[in-house]
Amino acid sequence: MSRLSAVLLLGAGVVASALPLGLPPDATFIPPLLMAALVFIFSSLPNPLTAWISFGVGLASDVLSAGPLGYWAFVFLLVHTIAVLYASQRGSRGFASYWGVFAASAVAVSLIGWLVACLYFVGAVDWRPMANGAIVAVLAFPVLVWPFREPLRLTRRAAAAGS
Amino acid sequence: MPHAAHGMRGGILLFVLFFASFVLLVVSRLEGDGLRTLRGQAADFAAPVLEKASLPGVYLRQVRERVSDYFLAAGELERLRGENEELRQWRWRAEQLDRRLAQMRSLLHAVEEQALKYTTGRVIADTRGPFVRSILINAGGLEGVKAGYAVVNGDGLAGRTIQVGDHATRAILLNDLNSRTPVLVGPSAIRAVLAGDNSAEPLLEFVPDGSSVFVGDEIITSGDEGLLPRGLRVGVISSVSGSTARVRTHATLSQLDYVSILFFDSPLVVASEGAAGSKAVTSQAQQPVEQARIASKHEPAGSKPRGQADTRPR
Numbered sequence: 001m002s003r004l005s006a007v008l009l010l011g012a013g014v015v016a017s018a019l020p021l022g023l024p025p026d027a028t029f030i031p032p033l034l035m036a037a038l039v040f041i042f043s044s045l046p047n048p049l050t051a052w053i054s055f056g057v058g059l060a061s062d063v064l065s066a067g068p069l070g071y072w073a074f075v076f077l078l079v080h081t082i083a084v085l086y087a088s089q090r091g092s093r094g095f096a097s098y099w100g101v102f103a104a105s106a107v108a109v110s111l112i113g114w115l116v117a118c119l120y121f122v123g124a125v126d127w128r129p130m131a132n133g134a135i136v137a138v139l140a141f142p143v144l145v146w147p148f149r150e151p152l153r154l155t156r157r158a159a160a161a162g163s
Numbered sequence: 164m165p166h167a168a169h170g171m172r173g174g175i176l177l178f179v180l181f182f183a184s185f186v187l188l189v190v191s192r193l194e195g196d197g198l199r200t201l202r203g204q205a206a207d208f209a210a211p212v213l214e215k216a217s218l219p220g221v222y223l224r225q226v227r228e229r230v231s232d233y234f235l236a237a238g239e240l241e242r243l244r245g246e247n248e249e250l251r252q253w254r255w256r257a258e259q260l261d262r263r264l265a266q267m268r269s270l271l272h273a274v275e276e277q278a279l280k281y282t283t284g285r286v287i288a289d290t291r292g293p294f295v296r297s298i299l300i301n302a303g304g305l306e307g308v309k310a311g312y313a314v315v316n317g318d319g320l321a322g323r324t325i326q327v328g329d330h331a332t333r334a335i336l337l338n339d340l341n342s343r344t345p346v347l348v349g350p351s352a353i354r355a356v357l358a359g360d361n362s363a364e365p366l367l368e369f370v371p372d373g374s375s376v377f378v379g380d381e382i383i384t385s386g387d388e389g390l391l392p393r394g395l396r397v398g399v400i401s402s403v404s405g406s407t408a409r410v411r412t413h414a415t416l417s418q419l420d421y422v423s424i425l426f427f428d429s430p431l432v433v434a435s436e437g438a439a440g441s442k443a444v445t446s447q448a449q450q451p452v453e454q455a456r457i458a459s460k461h462e463p464a465g466s467k468p469r470g471q472a473d474t475r476p477r
Contacts, residue, residue: 015212019213019217019287020418022418051173055180058184066333068187069191070183070185070187070188070191073183073184074181077177126362
């Protein structure tokens, strides 16, 4: 998958996540955290996204969501960093570990995102939408990864060869 | 060695971008006029794309509604017949009251209330995140919209406009953390403030000491401070626990489709302005606010009629 296709896919995702989907307030974090999952996948491909692109996609999400500028840029950059660090490690490329790393980063990102939101508003904001978003993103991760299993070398044989 | 240099460059870039995110967050928190203008322009720029992209969703929703209408038609017909009977009686009573009100007004030489102009648009985007509950509407400054106007749908008040571009307007919803709306509660018209906290049901704040509010009490706008017209339907109290009361809004805030923006500048502005003029305005209510009826300008052909907003003061 080329970098341009990844950018186009992410751009479409940003637009789609801003559309009026009729989600209840507790589910409002699901689309951006699914986007975070895509950023994670595209950042760990052999031809990964650059940090600039992750930042730009986050900034576009900020603009379209009318939220504070820099918030989703920060979150996506965090996901990008974790994915790049993971991809740079040799071995341990089985799907379970890949999924596990994403789950851990989704939890970390949600927690940090919630803390940033609390700091921004100088008060405790509702944590449930963030938690719901993280849970759905982790559960949907295998489906999102499926089309990219070959370039990610997540097949059992490749995992065995790599380790 | 080149690999190490590349790694270091990447590290510096990441640091710069993280730092830029923080700077943007701080600038955003300060919320200057320049940033607001920029955001308005960005919304304007994105509006055509969002408008096109939201069309499949609109048609899917209409198909779903039609299918569900088809299956529920028999039971619904029976219910509507009963409701129609009841409404006829109410209509007769309303006409009677209207006549009496007109007589009283003429006896008192009361000043005519401001006529209410409005424009109707479609929700083309909504927001995600802990910060805002807002919508983007495909009507803007060129249609006469300004910041601070009330946004209603067929069921009641939904929010108010905050950023206005030429072709698109952003409105915060009643459950947004920054939303504060002066309201009247219940039959004794207790003054309070409806405050959003990003949850599904906003809170009632500043209820005067000694006054009681109950589940089921109707909430309408009070019109205090001249921000919103008085008497717009808002919702009902859904729960009271201790000193905390929550309000279930009549408008389903997570599923807004077509909304109307009421051009209400100040209670002192007289109705005559722009009665037959401006092309941008969908239509103008010829009677005072009591009779304002909201019709959709952007209704797609063949779609189900929407948006008969009851904006009558109580």
